[in-house]
Amino acid sequence: MSGPGNGSGRTSRNGTAAGGGSDAGGGFKTRPWSDLRPFSIKAKLGLLVVVSVFITTGLLMVALRTDTELRFITIFSVIASMLITQFVAHSLTAPLDEMTTAARAMSHGDYTRRVRAGRRDELGDLAATINRMAADLEAVDQHRKELVANVSHELRTPCAALRAVLENVVDGVSEADPETMRTALRQTERLGSLVEHLLDLSRLDNGVVPLHARRFEVWPYLSGVLKEASMSRSASVLASGSGNASRTDVHLHLDVSPPELTAHADAERLHQVVANLIDNAVKHSPRHGRVTVRARRGAAPESLELEVQDEGPGIPEAERHHVFERFSRGAAVNPHGPGSDGGTGLGLAIARWAVDLHGGRIGVAESPRGCRILVTLPGTVKPSG
Template sequence: MRRMSLLLKLIITFTIILGIVLVCLAWILSMWFKVYYFKEKRTQFEQCISNVPSAMLTYRAKDSIGKGNEKDIDRLQTVVDALSGAVNAEILISDKDSSIILCSKFEENKKLKVLPIISEENMNSLLKGKSIEYVNDHYTYIYPILKDNEFQGYMIMTTPLSEINGQLHKIYLIIWISALIAMIFASSVLSLFSKKILINPLAEINNAAKEFANGKVNKRVYVKSQDEIGQLADSFNIMAESLEKVENNRREFISNVSHELRSPITSIKGFIAGIIDGVIPKDKEGYYLERVYSEIQRLTRLINDLLDLSAIESGKLKFHIRKIDINELIRLCVINNETKIKEKAITLKIKLLGQNCYVSADEDKTMQVITNLLDNAIKYCGNKGNIRISIFSKGPKVFVEIYNDGPKIKDEEIRHIWDRFYKSDKSRTNKVSSGLGLSIVRMILMQQGEEIWTDNNKDIGVSFTFSLTRYSSIKIK
């Protein structure tokens, strides 16, 4: 089943609402015009009466009309006939006994067949000088004729209701056709503008999302609008940039992992193949087996680092926060790296904070942080170089600084040193570093709510400083 488009739904909803509004408005206007038309008709009849000389309306019975008055009767007939044509109504003048004195020349098929019967109540109204009106198959207006405040008769003006309805139906037709045209016009305008400001931008975003699903992560949408659609487009572009960055990082990560894995595997394969094929002399096999073992250790370190990084990023790595002595951890790390320090004749200075300095942290993970930073300092420190480990506190925080007098880090490289597989000196560290150590350090500290940063010293050397929370400043659960 084909789904209804958003534009069609919008137009149908708008048309229904607009239709209801216009129908109600048209009905109200129709009723108003009907009342207005009858009011105007009554006003015409009243103006008609005002145009008949009052002296001409005071003739009583036929026997009161003498020969001398025939001229006045003719004048009255002429006036009544003219007014009848002007207001398109039949006009009759009756005496107080309901005898017709005079009637206008009106179309025969539109004339009253029977004079309206005036009820006693309405007759009393006429006697008091009040006009009355009827609406049945004719619209009839009856006006009393008074002389010296005495009732002399009445004047009847009547128009067929079918003729009035005919005029009203024309007005109704104009109103309803106008409402229909307005509805069609409004729906067309809505369709045009909705397509331009709503449907087309949404379609562009939808198409971009489909291309994203097909792997085109560089796709962007360009919607120049300050409304919710524009905000949606901006959010989409922000999401697209993030996804593109993630995708690029993923590809770079896979490329780096593949390269790092291929290098030791190729070396191991070459050495073992040489031993099997007899290319390597028997007295050299031990040396090359040591090289194979070294490459296997390197491969193991890389895999372990990858597993640690993956566990930290996925949140699966559990931290056991407890009270630990940071001074003791630093002593242990120095002892573990004593051989490397002596091989390069490095001068190591340690400045601890008191006899014991207790912090709240995960002991194993903090040990890994210190080990990685110390190992990094040893690698970049030259022979007979200097390394300094200092501990200081500020408020509830304890800070550990590890300094080495090796080469400074270039300003453009400082923000990249925390990236996975980044190596500032690839030629020197390719065999001994996986490029994941600093990334793991930063992730471990961030997971514990701590910070780490690096600074180039003014003269020479680089220092790495990270924070820990003093044990006495929080309650351990």
């Protein structure tokens, strides 16, 4: 025998007492009735059975008291039960037909179809889920179309320029001199950069980019990133033959405090973040402007705060949440002046994804002048891969 409050002493696999166990309040509790809602399909079917039984019982009592033949009572009972069943079945199958039509439309690429979701039963929950799924699929489809259109637009420009240069050389309009070849080289490099950015984003989207976090000193690391950025700009000027393709007039400044500051992150991914932020800041800087890279300890233990600030026109507050989207380009005050070449619009998107891989945050911070991008890394990234 079991003691008081222990039920039968036997527990089923779903954690409820089998054989009529008691709950904490001493009341009887079974799993099927605990899931029953007032307007659920279970309740409606149960009500259908109860009503049919009451009708049949009532008609039998009438037959016994009035000496009515049993066959008439049976016919009336069957007709009444069928009418009630038809009413309940129609209320259940009509929403299913609507959902089937919507699902068939979505299978053919029409994600604008919605179903009514005002019911307070399982079918209402299913309708709301289908509407959410349709909205998500519509957003994904729209994003795919925009991505294809943007990629096509970005690839068309350098391809057309490269084709024009090569056609001029083939037709004898221009000679294959070093200047012409440098022009073709610039367009080829632009194509290569765009393809590399797209591949980076594809790897990030698919989650195949592992993090190899390690601890390193921030000052020599960022100093090397700035040096590479300066060398890259100088090499671009030599290849182009002019200063219009790259901004060598912008000064890069590094500010790390304290000097012995260390960080724990994936150095290669963090290099993508800083390099893209510097490239974006340089493009939008005024002539002889200054880009400052700051590094400080974060508020959380072992966290790191990085800032990249320029002296350009800045980003309007209404556009700050768009600048990290793919192919988004911040508005410039002078679209024909320095910084008018916004690039492909993928650099900040890659920076955001790299920061997200670290579990950090990136955003546009308030600044009295120019644009200030703030990156916060948690400092507790676990190595992977």
